[in-house]
Amino acid sequence: MGNMENKILDAAKVAEKGSESSIGAHILHKLTEGTEGQMLPSNEGDGQGIKTLEEEPLSASFVNQSPEHKDSSKKGERNHPGNGRKADRAALSEELVEIKKIRSRVENDLARFERDKEVLTKEIEQIKARIKEAEDLGQSTIAKNWGVRLKKAEDILQVVEKGAPTRDPISDEVIFKELSAYRHARDRQTQAELKINRDENPRALGDYTRAQAEAFEISNKIEQLVRERSEKTAGAHSQPVGDEGILYTHEQATADKKAWELKHITAPKIFDQTTANDPYQEETVPFPIQHNEETDILNETEPEKTNMEPKLTLEAVPVGDMTPPTEAAEQQATADNWQDKAVENFESNGGKVLDDSFPVLTEVVEKPTNTTEETLEAPAPAQGTTSETSPSEKTSDPVLTPEQIEAFAAKNKETRERILGNITRVEGEIETRAEKAGMSKGLLRNVGEAWNKFPTRYKLLLTAGMAVSGLGAAALGATATAGTIAALGAGLRGVIGAGMFVAFEKLLENRAEKGGVERTGAEKVRDTAIAAALSIFMVGVLPGILRDYAAEHGVTEKVVGLFGNGTTQAGIPLSHESLQGNILDTGVYIETAKPGDSVWTMAERQLAGHYGEKFTGLSPEKQSYIIDAIKDKVVEYPESYGIAGSDASALEVGEHVDFGGLLANEAFMNETFSGAQGLSGEEIGNIANYQGEVVETPARTVSPSEFAEEPFLIDFTAPEQTTEASDLRAYTSPFVTEEITPAETMPAEFTPSNPQVIEYANQQVHGHINNLFGSKGFLGIGAEDGVNSINWKDPEVGFANKTVEQVMNAKPSNFPEDGARHFGIEDYSATEKMKSYLTLAGKETGVMPHRGENVQTYINRAAAVNIDRFMKNG
Amino acid sequence: MNNQELRDILIKELGIDGLPEEAQDEIVAKLGEVILKSLTVAIFEKLPSDARTEFERISAKGDHSLIQEFLEENVPDLHTLMEEEVKKVLESLAETSQHNE
Numbered sequence: 001m002g003n004m005e006n007k008i009l010d011a012a013k014v015a016e017k018g019s020e021s022s023i024g025a026h027i028l029h030k031l032t033e034g035t036e037g038q039m040l041p042s043n044e045g046d047g048q049g050i051k052t053l054e055e056e057p058l059s060a061s062f063v064n065q066s067p068e069h070k071d072s073s074k075k076g077e078r079n080h081p082g083n084g085r086k087a088d089r090a091a092l093s094e095e096l097v098e099i100k101k102i103r104s105r106v107e108n109d110l111a112r113f114e115r116d117k118e119v120l121t122k123e124i125e126q127i128k129a130r131i132k133e134a135e136d137l138g139q140s141t142i143a144k145n146w147g148v149r150l151k152k153a154e155d156i157l158q159v160v161e162k163g164a165p166t167r168d169p170i171s172d173e174v175i176f177k178e179l180s181a182y183r184h185a186r187d188r189q190t191q192a193e194l195k196i197n198r199d200e201n202p203r204a205l206g207d208y209t210r211a212q213a214e215a216f217e218i219s220n221k222i223e224q225l226v227r228e229r230s231e232k233t234a235g236a237h238s239q240p241v242g243d244e245g246i247l248y249t250h251e252q253a254t255a256d257k258k259a260w261e262l263k264h265i266t267a268p269k270i271f272d273q274t275t276a277n278d279p280y281q282e283e284t285v286p287f288p289i290q291h292n293e294e295t296d297i298l299n300e301t302e303p304e305k306t307n308m309e310p311k312l313t314l315e316a317v318p319v320g321d322m323t324p325p326t327e328a329a330e331q332q333a334t335a336d337n338w339q340d341k342a343v344e345n346f347e348s349n350g351g352k353v354l355d356d357s358f359p360v361l362t363e364v365v366e367k368p369t370n371t372t373e374e375t376l377e378a379p380a381p382a383q384g385t386t387s388e389t390s391p392s393e394k395t396s397d398p399v400l401t402p403e404q405i406e407a408f409a410a411k412n413k414e415t416r417e418r419i420l421g422n423i424t425r426v427e428g429e430i431e432t433r434a435e436k437a438g439m440s441k442g443l444l445r446n447v448g449e450a451w452n453k454f455p456t457r458y459k460l461l462l463t464a465g466m467a468v469s470g471l472g473a474a475a476l477g478a479t480a481t482a483g484t485i486a487a488l489g490a491g492l493r494g495v496i497g498a499g500m501f502v503a504f505e506k507l508l509e510n511r512a513e514k515g516g517v518e519r520t521g522a523e524k525v526r527d528t529a530i531a532a533a534l535s536i537f538m539v540g541v542l543p544g545i546l547r548d549y550a551a552e553h554g555v556t557e558k559v560v561g562l563f564g565n566g567t568t569q570a571g572i573p574l575s576h577e578s579l580q581g582n583i584l585d586t587g588v589y590i591e592t593a594k595p596g597d598s599v600w601t602m603a604e605r606q607l608a609g610h611y612g613e614k615f616t617g618l619s620p621e622k623q624s625y626i627i628d629a630i631k632d633k634v635v636e637y638p639e640s641y642g643i644a645g646s647d648a649s650a651l652e653v654g655e656h657v658d659f660g661g662l663l664a665n666e667a668f669m670n671e672t673f674s675g676a677q678g679l680s681g682e683e684i685g686n687i688a689n690y691q692g693e694v695v696e697t698p699a700r701t702v703s704p705s706e707f708a709e710e711p712f713l714i715d716f717t718a719p720e721q722t723t724e725a726s727d728l729r730a731y732t733s734p735f736v737t738e739e740i741t742p743a744e745t746m747p748a749e750f751t752p753s754n755p756q757v758i759e760y761a762n763q764q765v766h767g768h769i770n771n772l773f774g775s776k777g778f779l780g781i782g783a784e785d786g787v788n789s790i791n792w793k794d795p796e797v798g799f800a801n802k803t804v805e806q807v808m809n810a811k812p813s814n815f816p817e818d819g820a821r822h823f824g825i826e827d828y829s830a831t832e833k834m835k836s837y838l839t840l841a842g843k844e845t846g847v848m849p850h851r852g853e854n855v856q857t858y859i860n861r862a863a864a865v866n867i868d869r870f871m872k873n874g
Numbered sequence: 875m876n877n878q879e880l881r882d883i884l885i886k887e888l889g890i891d892g893l894p895e896e897a898q899d900e901i902v903a904k905l906g907e908v909i910l911k912s913l914t915v916a917i918f919e920k921l922p923s924d925a926r927t928e929f930e931r932i933s934a935k936g937d938h939s940l941i942q943e944f945l946e947e948n949v950p951d952l953h954t955l956m957e958e959e960v961k962k963v964l965e966s967l968a969e970t971s972q973h974n975e
Contacts, residue, residue, distance in 0.1 A: 412892075412893055412894060412897060415890075415892075415893060415897075416893060416897040416900070416901065418971075418974065419888075419890065419901050419971070420900070420901060420904060421974075422967055422970040422971050422974060423901070423904050423905055423908055423967060424904075425970050426908055426963060426966040426967050426970055427907075427908045427911065429966060430908065430911050430912050430915055430963075431911075433912075433915050433919075434911075434914075434915045434918070437915055437918050437919045438918070438923075438926075439914075439915060439918050443914070443918075444911050444914060444915070447907075447910055447911055447914050448907055448911065451906065451907045451910055452907070456899055456903055459902075459903040459906050459907075460881060460899055460902050460903060460906070462906055463884065463902050463903065463905055463906030463909065464881050464883070464884045464902070466906065466909050466910070466913075466956065466960055467884050467887070467905070467906075467909065467960055467964070
């Protein structure tokens with residue numbers, strides 16, 4: 001008998017003394033009866049020295065006792081060293097066998113786990129060594145591959161560890177016991193309350209109080225046990241206490257504890273209704289039970305409600321539900337596992353775990369519903385929208401895939417084409433309507449052509465003005481600022497043509513004033529839009545009307561040169577374009593910034609172009625004075641002149657500056673020129689001294705979006721359209737595109753080669769003047785020869801008696817202040833015609849007027865020279 | 875109210891605020907042309923037949939003041955005409971859009 005066996009025997013002897021029915025006595029009996037000298041069976045298996053019982057059942061050792069022992073046992077039944085009770089040897093054997101079986105299984109599992117863990121640990125160490133080796137050698141790919149294997153090995157080890165019985169089962173059992181005790185205490189509390197309310201039993205109050213205190217104490221104990229377990233587990237979350245899915249922070253648990261504290265005189269009054277007991281009834285169970293259908297093995301019942309119905313009795317306490325869970329459930333219901341599960345559920349419902357891995361929930365985690373799936377979906381890729389249902393996506397902008405972008409672009413294109421197509425259909429309806437009204441399609445086409453000549457930004461401006469006017473004041477607002485009016489009219493004036501536009505503007509203004517009603521801002525905007533529209537209408541319609549009229553009344557469309565000899569002279573077509581040139585000054589006041597340009601240089605260019613000698617003939621100081629006056633206006637209201645960004649000192653290349661509001665402003669320009677002429681010597685000296693300090697603002701590169709900035713003029717009065725030039729050589733007529741080439745200077749006295757040249761010339765001039773100022777009347781009635789018209793003949797205003805210089809420098813107002821009809825050089829229209837004629841004469845003949853030569857003398861001379869040249873050369 | 879606000883009012887009224895700016899400009903410009911043509915036709919419709927001849931004569935002279943006076947006499951209510959034509963165009967556009975959708 002070995003040492004081990006001797007010890008067991010001694011123990012059995014001691015045990016025998018204590019109890020006759022003790023196991024020790026039975027074991028002693030087994031060991032001593034017929035087993036002396038025999039070795040206890042040893043289990044051998046798995047190389048651990050532990051044999052399975054199957055190899056040598058223990059009972060066999062007893063069964064195989066020698067006959068002497070068996071006989072002695074039978075004989076000595078009364079003599080066995082027990083308590084006198086006969087031992088059921090078979091049962092004990094079986095019992096022992098079972099015990100040993102369980103022990104063996106546990107030991108085997110433990111051994112296997114240890115073995116597996118050892119193998120995995122060794123493997124992980126080897127992999128780590130390989131990784132380090134590869135990293136030292138710079139073999140990143142190899143290291144990466146080993147890293148993958150390492151991850152797998154660690155995962156397996158983690159699984160093994162999880163499955164291994166490493167936890168102290170006693171802890172779980174203790175918790176379960178405590179939980180059971182807690183439920184019992186709560187139940188006693190409830191029963192006591194029932195008694196209080198039903199029987200008015202004063203003793204029940206004591207029971208209630210004691211049960212409440214006990215439950216509170218047990219809950220604390222449970223909390224402590226859970227906390228201890230959490231601390232043992234690696235990476236455990238800090239101290240949360242779950243409550244059927246409601247996870248409180250430790251602070252919250254503390255607060256909850258305080259709510260549990262027995263307050264002084266907190267027991268409900270005996271005769272109070274149930275409502276007073278609500279706080280006690282609505283307590284939640286501070287037990288870390290994961291209330292989740294997937295893992296809810298413990299199946300805790302919900303806290304009792306305040307219905308006071310005796311639903312629960314002692315017998316109904318779900319003790320059965322408190323049975324220790326299976327091994328799998330036990331693993332799931334561990335501290336860390338249900339925390340993980342709670343976090344998972346929390347996040348799936350859109351919650352956010354704090355950075356310290358401290359889940360904080362304020363709502364009961366319910367079974368994931370459809371909303372969970374919705375919040376997990378990617379946000380809808382709607383253009384310009386973001387999802388608001390997914391908190392995790394709130395900070396991220398929706399990212400459009402190339403396919404989505406392409407789809408949007410295609411959709412936009414489709415929308416654009418559809419709308420344009422609809423507009424075209426409406427246009428077709430208008431053309432049908434025009435046809436019914438007796439209008440020729442050509443007229444509408446002309447209107448369209450006139451419209452399309454404008455820059456897009458002006459078209460947008462006018463359309464907005466027209467549409468808003470049509471939409472009514474509600475759309476525009478009851479009041480519109482002056483800026484809006486200016487915005488509508490400013491650039492358009494320079495584009496459409498000041499004369500026409502302002503004339504219509506004035507027309508509408510006068511009409512309103514006649515009515516004695518002051519226009520609102522919206523009405524002013526409307527009228528401005530109307531004026532602009534009418535101007536374009538006239539521009540578009542008028543040439544067509546003129547053409548039709550000319551054709552109808554026998555006037556040839558193409559006039560063969562003013563002084564034409566019928567051969568090589570190019571005709572001056574009375575065409576749409578030529579007439580339009582007279583009516584429509586497209587962009588004459590608009591300067592485009594070139595590299596190095598500034599408002600100063602651009603203004604200077606404009607002044608030289610529009611005023612010619614009147615400006616360039618001034619001294620540099622006086623020129624500076626005028627330029628500076630214009631510059632100051634532009635700088636003060638840059639947007640009014642089309643400058644983007646309201647910074648006139650930061651022009652960009654390609655940027656447009658519209659000087660029309662200033663240069664076309666007669667009053668302003670007259671005042672400015674007068675001011676320049678009236679400068680004192682001292683002032684001129686100051687300007688001269690300041691000349692060197694003029695800072696040029698170089699133009700910078702402009703972006704397309706900034707380029708599209710609308711002009712925004714404020715000042716606009718009756719502008720003047722002047723295209724004067726004292727030197728015809730430099731004069732650029734709207735009729736001609738190229739500069740007039742310098743012509744040979746004619747002697748004052750011309751001696752024609754043929755005496756009839758002068759007669760021919762006079763007849764030619766007569767015809768020209770008749771065309772300009774004559775009137776055919778109605779069926780001949782009222783006809784007047786042009787040379788007899790006031791425009792030509794009148795001694796005061798007639799062109800015949802004016803010098804060429806006077807005519808070219810004349811700037812009659814398009815809308816005289818006296819409102820009377822004017823003629824000749826005092827009439828804007830007549831003067832424009834004369835200027836054009838004189839310009840053409842110089843171009844066609846190459847003959848320049850002498851200084852101080854009057855119009856009639858000049859044009860006669862030019863015609864004579866031209867005819868004489870033809871006659872000489874053939 | 876500035877230019878952009880004025881434009882935005884129209885864009886919103888047309889319901890094309892979702893389109894790119896270039897497409898918006900193109901549509902607005904085309905709409906302006908159509909409105910202008912509609913206004914032209916309306917003016918002509920207002921003119922009596924004999925007045926049309928006189929209008930042509932006056933227009934041939936190119937005397938703007940005469941043209942203005944003529945229009946003032948024969949087309950007295952330009953404001954209403956403008957509003958009517960704009961509304962007419964926008965309504966036609968809306969009907970056409972609905973018909974084609």
